[in-house]
Amino acid sequence: xxxxxxxxxxxxxxxxxxxxxxxxxxxxxxxxxxxxxxxxxxxxxxxxxxxxxxxxxxxxxxxxxxxxxxxxxxxxxxxxxxxxxxxxxxxxxxxxxxxxxxxxxxxxxxxxxxxxxxxxxxxxxxxxxxxxxxxxxxxxxxxxxxxxxxxxxxxxxxxxxxxxxxxxxxxxxxxxxxxxxxxxxxxxxxxxxxxxxxxxxxxxxxxxxxxxxxxxxxxxxxxxxxxxxxxxxxxxxxxxxxxxxxxxxxxxxxxxxxxxxxxxxxxxxxxxxxxxxxxxxxxxxxxxxxxxxxxxxxxxxxxxxxxxxxxxxxxxxxxxxxxxxxxxxxxxxxxxxxxxxxxxxxxx
Amino acid sequence: xxxxxxxxxxxxxxxxxxxxxxxxxxxxxxxxxxxxxxxxxxxxxxxxxxxxxxxxxxxxxxxxxxxxxxxxxxxxxxxxxxxxxxxxxxxxxxxxxxxxxxxxxxxxxxxxxxxxxxxxxxxxxxxxxxxxxxxxxxxxxxxxxxxxxxxxxxxxxxxxxxxxxxxxxxxxxxxxxxxxxxxxxxxxxxxxxxxxxxxxxxxxxxxxxxxxxxxxxxxxxxxxxxxxxxxxxxxxxxxxxxxxxxxxxxxxxxxxxxxxxxxxxxxxxxxxxxxxxxxxxxxxxxxxxxxxxxxxxxxxxxxxxxxxxxxxxxxxxxxxxxxxxxxxxxxxxxxxxxxxxxxxxxxx
DNA sequence: TTGTAAGCGTTATCAG
DNA sequence: CTGATAACGCTTACAA
Numbered sequence: 001x002x003x004x005x006x007x008x009x010x011x012x013x014x015x016x017x018x019x020x021x022x023x024x025x026x027x028x029x030x031x032x033x034x035x036x037x038x039x040x041x042x043x044x045x046x047x048x049x050x051x052x053x054x055x056x057x058x059x060x061x062x063x064x065x066x067x068x069x070x071x072x073x074x075x076x077x078x079x080x081x082x083x084x085x086x087x088x089x090x091x092x093x094x095x096x097x098x099x100x101x102x103x104x105x106x107x108x109x110x111x112x113x114x115x116x117x118x119x120x121x122x123x124x125x126x127x128x129x130x131x132x133x134x135x136x137x138x139x140x141x142x143x144x145x146x147x148x149x150x151x152x153x154x155x156x157x158x159x160x161x162x163x164x165x166x167x168x169x170x171x172x173x174x175x176x177x178x179x180x181x182x183x184x185x186x187x188x189x190x191x192x193x194x195x196x197x198x199x200x201x202x203x204x205x206x207x208x209x210x211x212x213x214x215x216x217x218x219x220x221x222x223x224x225x226x227x228x229x230x231x232x233x234x235x236x237x238x239x240x241x242x243x244x245x246x247x248x249x250x251x252x253x254x255x256x257x258x259x260x261x262x263x264x265x266x267x268x269x270x271x272x273x274x275x276x277x278x279x280x281x282x283x284x285x286x287x288x289x290x291x292x293x294x295x296x297x298x299x300x301x302x303x304x305x306x307x308x309x310x311x312x313x314x315x316x317x318x319x320x321x322x323x324x325x326x327x328x329x330x331x332x333x334x335x336x337x338x339x340x341x342x343x344x345x346x347x348x
Numbered sequence: 349x350x351x352x353x354x355x356x357x358x359x360x361x362x363x364x365x366x367x368x369x370x371x372x373x374x375x376x377x378x379x380x381x382x383x384x385x386x387x388x389x390x391x392x393x394x395x396x397x398x399x400x401x402x403x404x405x406x407x408x409x410x411x412x413x414x415x416x417x418x419x420x421x422x423x424x425x426x427x428x429x430x431x432x433x434x435x436x437x438x439x440x441x442x443x444x445x446x447x448x449x450x451x452x453x454x455x456x457x458x459x460x461x462x463x464x465x466x467x468x469x470x471x472x473x474x475x476x477x478x479x480x481x482x483x484x485x486x487x488x489x490x491x492x493x494x495x496x497x498x499x500x501x502x503x504x505x506x507x508x509x510x511x512x513x514x515x516x517x518x519x520x521x522x523x524x525x526x527x528x529x530x531x532x533x534x535x536x537x538x539x540x541x542x543x544x545x546x547x548x549x550x551x552x553x554x555x556x557x558x559x560x561x562x563x564x565x566x567x568x569x570x571x572x573x574x575x576x577x578x579x580x581x582x583x584x585x586x587x588x589x590x591x592x593x594x595x596x597x598x599x600x601x602x603x604x605x606x607x608x609x610x611x612x613x614x615x616x617x618x619x620x621x622x623x624x625x626x627x628x629x630x631x632x633x634x635x636x637x638x639x640x641x642x643x644x645x646x647x648x649x650x651x652x653x654x655x656x657x658x659x660x661x662x663x664x665x666x667x668x669x670x671x672x673x674x675x676x677x678x679x680x681x682x683x684x685x686x687x688x689x690x691x692x693x694x695x696x
Numbered sequence: 697t698t699g700t701a702a703g704c705g706t707t708a709t710c711a712g
Numbered sequence: 713c714t715g716a717t718a719a720c721g722c723t724t725a726c727a728a
Contacts, residue, residue, distance in 0.1 A: 014474065014500045017705065027715045032707060042713060057496060063475035064705035067415035068720055081440065083637065088436035092429065095457050106454045109443050126362070127411035127721090148405060152362045234637050260637070267641035289431065289582050289608070290638030293615035365721065375699045380723055390697060412721035416704055475705090700727075709718080 015056045024052050035060050066127070075314065076129035078108045078120055080137070083233055084260045085288040087135075093307035094133065101311065103130070114141045121145055131155035131314050136163070138198065138206065155317040157310055161205070162327060168317055169327045170310050174207065174285070177299045177334045178255070179214050181283050184336065186220060189343040190253045190281065194226035196240050196265060197257020201229065207285065211255050226251030236261040237268030252280060252343050259284040259291045259298055266294050266339065277341030287335050295338030306330055363406040372400050383408050414475070423662065424477035426456045426468055428485070431581055432608045433636040435483075441655035442481060449659065451478070462489045469493055479503035479662050484511070486546065486554070503665035505658055509553070510675060516665055517675045518658050522633070523558050525647045525682045526603070529631050530562055532684065537691040538601045538629065542574035544588050544613060545605020549577065555633070559603050574599030584609040585616030600628060600691050607632040607639045607646055614642050614687065625689030635683050643686030654678055 020031050026049060033041040034049040053059075066072045075098050082088040095105040106129060108120040114137050121142070124132060132149070136142065136158055143163050149156055150167065158169035185193060193215060199208040201224075208229075215222050225247060228240045236256070244250035256262040262284030269276055276282060276295075284291055284298035291298050313326050368379050374397060381389040382397040401407075414420045423446050430436040443453040454477060456468040462485050469490070472480060480497070484490065484506055491511050497504055498515065506517035533541060541563060547556040549572075556577075563570050573595060576588045584604070592598035604610040610632030617624055624630060624643075632639055632646035639646050661674050 014502070028706080029708085029715060029717090030713090032705095033714090036707080038707095040713065045713085057500075059470050059474040061415075061475040061705055062471060063411070063414040063418075063420065065707080066411040067409075067704090067722085068706040068708090070411075070720075072411065082430070082436040083440060085433060085436070085638075088430040088433070092431060092457060095455075104456070107443075108452070109440060122407050123410060126407040127409040152405075154362070263638055263641045270641070270643070290433075290611055290641065293611045293618070293638065294641045295618070376722075377699060377701095377724080378697090380721095381698095384723080386724095388697070393697080409721055413723080415706085415720090416722045416724095418704075698728080700725100702723105702725085704722090706720090707718105710716085712713105712715080 015058045016061070017058070019056055020049065020053055020058055023056065024049055032060075071130050072128060073103050074106055074129045075103045075311075076106050076108065076120075076124040076132045078110060078117060078132060078134040080110050080112045080135060081233075082109060084258050085290065086258060086260070086286040089288065090303055090307065093303050094310065096304075097307045097311045101315065110137060112137055114139060118142050118145055121149065125149050125152070125154045125156075131157075131318055133157050133159065133310055133314060135159040136161050138203075153321045155314055155321070157314045157317070159310065165325060165327055167327075168313050168325055170306065170313065171327065171329045172301055172306075172332055173329050174299060174332060175210050175214065177332045178207075178210055179218070180334045181255070181297065181299075181340070182211075182214055182218055182220065185253050185281060185283075185340060186218060188341060190220070191343075192221040192223040192226070192251065193253045193255055194223035194228075194251035195255050195257075196228045196231065196236055197261045198232040199229065199257065207255070207257055223251045223253075226254075232257050232261055234260065234264045237264040237266070240265055241268050241272060250280060253283070253340070254280065255283045256285065259286050259288040259296060262296055262298070262339075263288075263290060263294060266296065276339050279344055281340040283340060291335075292337070297337045297340045298335050300333045300335045301330060363404045364409070365406070367404055368397065368401055368406055371404065372397055380408075419478050420476060421451050422454055422477045423451045423659075424454050424456065424468070424472040424480045426458060426465060426480060426482040428458050428460045428483060429581075430457060432606055433638065434606060434608070434634040437636065438651055438655065441651050442658065445655045445659045449663065458485060460485055462487055466490050466493055469497065473497050473500070473502045479505075479666055481505050481507065481658055481662060483507040484509050486551075501669045503662055503669070505662045505665070507658065513673060513675055516661050516673055518654065518661065519675065519677045520649055520654075520680055521677050522555065522647060522680060523562065525680045526555075526558055527562050527566070528682045529603070529645065529647075529688070530559075530566055530568065533601050533629060533631075533688060534566060534568060536689060538568070539691075540569040540571040540574070540599065541601045541603055542571035542576075542599035543604070544576045544579065544584055544602050545609045546580040547577065547605065555603070555605055571599045571601075573597075574602075580605050580609055582608065582612045585612040585614070588613055589616050589620060598628060601631070601688070602628065603631045604633065607634050607636040607644060610644055610646070610687075611636075611638055611642060614644065624687050627692055629688040631688060639683075640685070645685045645688045646683050648681045648683045649678060 017028055017031050031049055034046040077094055079087045098105045110117045117137050134156055146167055158167045162169040162171055195208050195211055199206040228243055231239050262282050265282055284296045287298045287300035309328055316323055365376055365379050379397055382394040425442055427435045446453045458465040465485050482504055494515055506515045510517040510519055543556050543559055547554040576591055579587050610630050613630055632644045635646045635648035657676055664671055
């Protein structure tokens with residue numbers, strides 16, 4: 001039933017176009033046209049070729065196609081990790097939208113390493129992908145590289161961190177929601193707010209700096225000794241509580257870098273016998289799937305919309321490299337759940 | 349068909365090896381050897397070439413390399429989704445292990461569609477990847493295709509579902525842990541256990557069938573009307589509770605397909621004012637990061653070990669296609685947390 | 697140590 | 713409508 005092509009070792013080899021040429025008697029050109037739905041070939045011939053191909057299991061070699069065509073129909077997505085559910089959910093959305101547009105997605109996880117990021121960008125922009133969606137590493141050390149890619153006409157879109165207005169990008173308006181959250185905390189009696197997560201006090205970027213700005217604006221205090229910096233991930237809770245236990249005090253309200261951080265905090269709080277929000281108020285970010293389960297107050301972004309916007313910007317850039325730079329800010333929504341409440345009585 | 353990157357005349361083009369030839373005066377061969385760390389080139393020449401390359405930003409075109417070399421140093425990973433944190437965590441581990449071995453990873457999300465899976469396998473095995481790690485779709489409709497890939501000498505490793513012993517694969521010994529969990533439930537007074545998740549009563553595969561077997565063995569009852577089938581994901585809770593509310597009763601203990609399912613259940617239980625485990629006992633699977641936060645009892649698998657084993661099997665297959673089939677069963681561990689407890693008093 | 701040239705599997709351009 | 717044929721950018725024998 002199936003015609004198999006054998007090699008010297010008498011194992012069936014994957015068939016190539018040569019086998020199809022031999023089998024059908026048509027030329028390479030005809031076969032190529034048949035597979036690409038191009039004009040210049042009769043419907044009957046195409047059918048015959050495709051049928052024969054199906055029989056021997058022929059599929060045009062993608063590596064050869066990519067090479068010859070000069071494009072890959074592949075979009076590279078560069079993220080720091082997948083442990084933060086925000087990223088895995090975003091990737092899934094991006095993959096979905098890309099697939100709809102006839103593109104496949106390829107993911108690189110940088111683990112926040114600037115060299116990994118740089119290698120990936122250089123490699124992927126050189127002929128692995130047609131465009132890149134990048135959540136740039138915090139340090140901003142690769143900005144020159146982004147600039148270089150841009151100068152070569154290679155389409156990139158930056159996420160969350162924009163580095164000025166020179167690159168296409170998508171940004172979330174966290175500030176508005178964070179302000180609402182802080183006002184709520186203020187209303188229920190909190191004066192001081194700590195931060196747990198990525199970022200430190202040296203670089204004026206990211207959520208921490210948003211928080212500092214807003215606290216000043218609202219005339220609230222920043223709980224610096226209660227804050228834990230440069231941490232993001234599932235160890236956040238352990239790190240934070242060991243610091244607080246050492247200090248003999250813990251903050252009454254904590255704003256975190258991400259839901260992952262917040263959930264980790266929540267989880268260790270519970271296992272230490274604390275009650276949320278009675279003993280401590282926690283605020284997350286991104287409304288990850290698990291946030292609802294623990295009743296985490298957080299910031300919600302429509303990730304499906306976000307993915308569509310990102311891909312739309314990327315496609316616009318691929319279509320016309322000289323279009324003006326597009327930076328889009330997406331709205332977000334405050335999600336109030338059980339994890340925030342009045343200041344602990346004893347601490348007031 | 350695909351949008352092409354527009355190449356204006358007045359924009360810097362990405363440099364190719366021709367530019368290097370012109371710039372350095374060396375031949376293509378020399379340049380290739382310089383970039384591949386091969387012998388047959390002087391150290392001085394190599395330095396000169398690499399320096400020049402760095403200056404003009406040259407990077408060997410990966411598409412051309414892949415094509416010419418006949419391999420890609422890329423491993424394809426085919427998973428149903430990333431919404432289930434188990435998969436995103438597994439992917440991250442696999443990516444890590446692959447990277448260590450000099451391979452990059454590429455992810456396809458099938459959304460449990462057999463055609464998406466089939467297309468991906470055909471495409472990727474034809475020259476996008478050197479090997480595939482597949483969590484096969486439940487229906488098993490593509491087994492013939494796996495067989496075909498195998499007959500072509502293309503390395504694949506199957507996860508979780510093995511379809512006999514014909515393919516390399518990695519399997520988790522869920523049964524042992526599930527038995528312990530059921531014994532625990534029995535001890536605290538449960539007689540009937542329901543199932544919520546993927547799978548249905550027709551096909552004798554997966555967790556549900558493990559559960560049925562074990563219930564018989566332990567002389568416990570299966571709560572069929574309390575079970576909810578063919579669901580997995582964040583809507584599980586809503587679906588389950590709407591069914592239970594309609595029926596006017598709900599099960600006292602539920603075994604779920606995954607932590608994602610369990611957490612969804614948990615989350616909706618809480619928002620309906622129920623208390624866990626007072627009103628209902630829930631058992632998950634895979635000990636996802638968020639499981640700890642809600643105190644979910646579950647089954648833990650060492651995902652880092654799992655990734656290493658998978659990649660090891662794949663590499664063995666890539667090295668020697670005629671090695672005997674390897675199927676490895678990984679142990680798992682019961683994680684008892686707060687989500688399981690005695691039968692509700694009123695229901696006893 | 698270096699240069700030269702064949703060829704990988706396609707697509708695209710040209711004649712027929 | 714069809715079939716040769718020339719690239720595409722690289723790797724790798726082989727020649728110098």
